[in-house]
Amino acid sequence: MQTASDEQQSSLTAALRLDLTRASYGVETLGRLWGDEADAALHRAQRVPAIRALRAHPVVPASTLATAFVLGLPVPRTDLAAALPRLGVDGAVALGLVEAGETVVRPLLDLRPYSFVDAQGVGSWWIASDLGELSTGGALREDHVLGVGGASMTLSGLMIGAPVDRALDLGTGCGIQAMHAARHAGLVVATDISRRALDIARLNAQLNGIENIRFRLGSLFEPVAGETFGHIVSNPPFVITPRGGDVPSYDYRDGGLVGDALVASVISGLSDHLEPGGIAQLLGNWEYRATADGLDRVAGWTDGTGLDAWVVERERQDPALYSETWIRDGGTRPGGEFDRLYGAWLDDFEARGVTGVGFGYLTLRKPRGTVALRRFERLDGPIGSGLGPHLEASIAAHDRQAALTDEGLGRGVLTVAGDVTEERHYWPGAEDPTVMVLHQGGGFGRSISLDTGLAALVGACDGELSLRAIVAAIAQLLEVDEAALSSELLPRVRELLVAGILTF
Structure with missing residues (x-):
């Protein structure tokens, strides 16, 4: 890569930035130039559909830049000069972007919008x-x-x-x-x-x-x-x-x-x-x-x-x-x-x-502090983009629940996250479901199997009742010991909090 002096490179990159802005050299522009099918083909490392699409349009600065710096093809020197009027072909050479002949310019670097x-x-x-x-x-x-x-x-x-x-x-x-x-x-x-x-x-x-x-x-x-x-x-x-x-x-x-x-x-x-x-x-x-x-x-x-x-x-x-x-x-x-x-x-x-x-x-x-976080897990299902905020919230939820005793957690008022749905399956004619699953729409896209007690608890987490009150009501409804039910459900509640299914 050819490199200019610091001062020269700063001046040249400023000129290049203005030229790319003027050419509207962005992701949406390139998508309009060659269409969805060609864009998908490029993600499969196939450039022929994009080449054919650009040939069908008049030459504009964005198409020249895309041909050279995305498709990696030579372009006429006059076209690149028109696409980079402030930087110029000589400036592009000085930045190490291209090598230039008398009539044709060949790219040395990939340069694409993101x-x-x-x-x-x-x-x-x-x-x-x-x-x-x-x-x-x-x-x-x-x-x-x-x-x-x-x-x-x-x-x-x-x-x-x-x-x-x-x-x-x-x-x-x-x-x-x-x-x-x-x-x-x-x-x-x-x-x-x-x-x-x-x-x-x-x-x-x-x-x-x-x-x-x-x-x-x-x-x-x-x-x-x-x-x-x-x-x-x-x-x-x-x-x-x-x-x-x-x-x-x-x-x-x-x-x-x-x-x-x-x-x-x-x-x-x-x-x-x-x-x-x-x-x-x-x-x-x-x-x-x-x-x-x-x-x-x-x-x-x-x-x-x-x-x-x-x-x-x-x-x-x-x-x-x-x-x-x-x-x-x-x-x-x-x-x-x-x-x-x-x-x-x-x-x-x-x-x-x-x-x-x-x-x-x-x-x-x-x-x-003293709250330890150690999780080693396999999650191979489909997930969305932008997991950073989810990770940050999950770590904060881990720290908060880990610092609480079961008594303290029981006093908490919880809600179900807005991206969570519940799926139920029934045998034909049956009143009670045979399978219940929570699905997380964001984050890691977790699916959590439910039994009757946990399903009832999650369904009641609407920000009104304390966790202790919900467990007591479920124990009475199911006619089971409240302390035993609490011991069974609270560890699972802690996991749902860290997973982002439930929130404080």
């Missing part, structure tokens, strides 16, 4: 990254800087947006998590082992007018030795990659350690860099072995750290599927080289006794 909703509201940016295999037509370079993909959108959606003085983005890549963190942190420190990644991340911050990010070169926590933060986020290079066998080592996904040791290493370093009450959020992979459950393995990594932990496993893949997924991700297509790499990955898993790989979300906290 829109989102987070705890601070609706937003939109332009994000630069390296061209993907759709544009290059081959395997990625090992220092490839990834753009906004599924994993990065997952992490940004999980991000808790509570205000903090200082945040850390560990392994920033193109800078997307640092930019999100900058919306709720006074200062963000963004680190990466790749100088190229930091150059692109710095370009993205400048292009979008974000001034409270500081970029530092180095591995993991080395650039922030002795510093603490209120929030740490990381989409670390967690992909389990064979060591040896001439397997490509991509900066954006491979931390250079054996197996899942990179995620374990990140967890071990968090306590020294979190303020009391500070929260860390990251994505990760963990191995299943013949004698070890994956979530138990993660729980072992957190033991002795002094950190609270809430880990959600979203998916588990067998070694073959995992290998195929990440070989394809590197741009290697089926054939001899694909087969060679496939063998190397399977050999590595077999040698270490790996039977599967889990993927999920990790939320860790440095406790401020």
Whole structure:
């Protein structure tokens, strides 16, 4: 990537920002240009429908920019000059966006609009990254800087947006998590082992007018030795990659350690860099072995750290599927080289006794008080976007209910969350249901099976009666011992509070 001086780059990115704004280069504009079908095809890494759609329309600045920087195709120099009148073709060359001939300009970077909703509201940016295999037509370079993909959108959606003085983005890549963190942190420190990644991340911050990010070169926590933060986020290079066998080592996904040791290493370093009450959020992979459950393995990594932990496993893949997924991700297509790499990955898993790989979300906290949070669960059903506010509310609910004795909880007045519905199934002609299930519309989309007592309790939580009064009434109705019923229901109420089914 060609880089300009700091002063020159600031001036050039300001000009580029004005040009992109003038061209209405946004997600909605591109959707109108090539339509829903072509947009869906692009998400499947197929650009032909979008190319055909753009050819059917007159050339406008947005279509020129999309052709070059989303589809990765050369465009006439005159068209790019018209699309970027303030920056100019020479300015685009100076920023490392393109290489220019006398008549044709070829893109060197991907530059596309990105829109989102987070705890601070609706937003939109332009994000630069390296061209993907759709544009290059081959395997990625090992220092490839990834753009906004599924994993990065997952992490940004999980991000808790509570205000903090200082945040850390560990392994920033193109800078997307640092930019999100900058919306709720006074200062963000963004680190990466790749100088190229930091150059692109710095370009993205400048292009979008974000001034409270500081970029530092180095591995993991080395650039922030002795510093603490209120929030740490990381989409670390967690992909389990064979060591040896001439397997490509991509900066954006491979931390250079054996197996899942990179995620374990990140967890071990968090306590020294979190303020009391500070929260860390990251994505990760963990191995299943013949004698070890994956979530138990993660729980072992957190033991002795002094950190609270809430880990959600979203998916588990067998070694073959995992290998195929990440070989394809590197741009290697089926054939001899694909087969060679496939063998190397399977050999590595077999040698270490790996039977599967889990993927999920990790939320860790440095406790401020004595209430401990330890949850390790599998939730593989469909979920919505924007889990950050739900996680924040769930952690607060956990702390509040955990601090209450059963007597104190019984005095509470609870309500059913507004996104909760109840499903009942009956045998034909039966008066009583055979199956009752609560469904959560938001959050993690949990489904909770009910028995008669819990169904009656949830149905009565309308903000009027105390929990103790509701349990007493149910005990009388069912003709059971009130103390025994309370002992049975209160632990389940605590779980429903943490899950966000019931609220204080």
